[in-house]
Amino acid sequence: MRSHLLHDTTTERYRRSVTEGIERVATRAATTGRQSPARTPEPPAPRLAAIDLDRPLGDTGLALDELDGIYLRDTLSFRRPRYLAHLHCPVVIPAAVGEAVLAAVDSPLATRDPSAGGALIERRLIDWTAGRLGLGPAADGVFTGGGTRSTVxxxxxxxxxxxDSDPARLRVLASEAGHFGVRTAAGQLGLGPDAVITVPGDPDGRTRVLALARELARCERAGLLPMAVVATAGSTDFGSIDPLPEIAALCARYGVWLHVDASYSCGLLASRRNRHRLAGIEHADSVTVDYHKSFFQPVGSRAVLVRDGSVLRPAPRGAGREARTARRFDALTLWMTLRVMGADAVGDLFDEVCDLATEGWRLLDADPRFEVLMEPALSTLVFRYLPPVVTGPADIDRANLHARKALFDSGDAVLADTKVGARRYLKLTLLDPATTPADLGAVLDLISRHAERYLAERLGPIG
Ligand SMILES: Cc1ncc(COP(=O)(O)O)c(C=O)c1O
Structure with missing residues (x-):
């Protein structure tokens, strides 16, 4: 069984086995026609349950055959250009190479000797990102276990x-459009149930500065202690970016820690055309960047950066660098990406999807079949089908949700849906530069057709 261990004596087996795995992925990627997981006659759960984990197949090829049936075949569809559902970008090939190297070498960053190069590479990437953010010479940071983990x-x-302030007095002020992870983080820190104050936003989703000022003043009057403001640069639904310079000025006035959630917008840091949209982020005390949302990296790639690196050394209450426990060298994929393609190329890709969203907004805005909310701030579109005749709001909701499901079931496209006020909308998150305006046009036609047919069947012919 030692022949399964990666060693100086097993390199040939390693080469053959990994190549076999890569071949399967490449073949599936080249042949998956559907945009959504296939509705197989035999769903994967029972097939998985039938697999006896105590009876190994003993052969990589056989295990890959099995994996194809329970995972690869249905999963690779999310790498298709009409997979428009999630904040999950395609991975660039240099990152996939980094991931393959990482999987085999697997040097834990905690163990000093074998990881010296890895630790230095991570440090360079943190410095590089901090430089792009403009956090100043004392900045520091660490790769983390996720966007929400970074917020924690x-x-x-x-x-x-x-x-040692009384935890019951502590407050975190967060954008209305902010991610629910802020509440999760506050809960994990043992703050009280009222600790997170949601600050109202404008119709474009951006935090209302006057409302934030009012909340800060109210906290002061009530003897409460605002410990942090969490601003959002790139909200999940609208991509809206809070007015960072004004928020930073308020935080400075009240001496409050400013955390900016740039999980989604961080791709702008590499953009030659759109970096200015993050103006003001340089005033943050801490910033979340999820390279896996807009740097075309795998999910392990994300970090939290701080303006004053000394707060990470020694780690207060376990928050810091986590240098004493084993950490995966997740920085390697970004390193490979920057060394092969360079930051400009990454920024160009993110610009492309932002441009595509603007093009999609024009299409929707000019199309009487749809109502579109807000010109995109980044790369999402929130919209819904509206029938040409007066129809009850609940029926319109149902028609849109039906269209979304019909597209998924047919394998033509995958969209998300979201609630705005009391109503249901459809959402496209555009992160694949391979998606074209023609794809968007085709998807809109399909939505309209499905929704129209649904309403006609329920209410009689439309229009
Ligand atoms: C704006 C924003 N912040 C934070 C997160 C949380 O990221 P993660 O899923 O990596 O915890 C998300 C997830 O979609 C997000 O959209």
């Missing part, structure tokens, strides 16, 4: 700064 780390640092 940032808020832990903000909490540490408050000293």
């Amino acid at each position: 780390q940032a808020l832990t640092l903000a909490l540490a700064r408050t000293g």
Whole structure:
């Protein structure tokens, strides 16, 4: 069984086995025609349940055959250009190479000797990102276990700064359009149930600065202690970017820690045309960047950056660098990406999807079959089909949800849906530069056709 261990004596087996795996992925990627998981006659759960994990197949090829049936065949459809559902970008090939190297070498960053190069590479990438953010010479950061995990780390640092204040007095002020992870983080830190104050946003989703000022003043009057403001640069639904310079000025006035959630918008850091949209982020005390959302990296690639690196050393209340526990060298994929393609090429790809969203907005805005909300701030579109005759709002909701499901079931496209106010909308998250305006046009036609047919069957012919 030692022949399965990767060693100096097993390199040939390693080469053959990994190549076999890569071949399967490449073949599936080249042949998957559907845009959504196939509705197989035999769903994967029972097939999975039938697999006896105590009886190994003993052969990589056989295991890959099995994996194809329970995973690869249905999963690779999310690499198709009409897969428009999630904040999950395609991975660039240099990152996939980095991931393959990482999987085999697997040097834990905690163990000093074998990881010296890895630790230095991560450091360079943190410095590079901090430089792009403009956080200043004392900045530092760390790769983390996820966007929400980054928020927990940032808020832990903000909490540490408050000293021994009564936790019941602590407040976190967060954008209305912010991610629910802020509440998760506050809960994990043991803050009270009222700790997170949601600050109302304008119709474009951006935090209302006057409302934030009012909340900060109210906290002061009530003897509460705002420990952090969490601004959002790139909200999940609208991609809206909060007015960072104004928010930063308020935070400075009240001495409050400013955390910016740039999970989604961080791709702008590499953009030659659109970097200015993040103006003001340089004033943040901490920033979340999820390279896996807009740098075309795999999900392990994300970090939290801080303006004052000293807060990470020594780690207050366990928030810091986590240098004493084994960490995966997740920075390697970004390193390979920057060394093969360069940042400009990454930024160009993100610009392409932002441009595509603008093009999609024009299409929707000019199309009487649809109502589109807000010109895109990044690369999402929130819209819905509206029938030409007066129809009850609940029926319109149902028609849109039906269209979304019909597209999924047919394998033609995958969209998301979201609630705005009391109503249901459809959402496209455009992160694949291979998606074209023609794809968007075709998807809109299909939505309209499915929704129209649904309403006709329920209410009689439309229009
Ligand atoms: C704006 C924003 N922030 C944070 C997150 C959380 O990221 P993760 O899923 O990596 O925890 C998301 C997830 O979609 C997000 O959209």
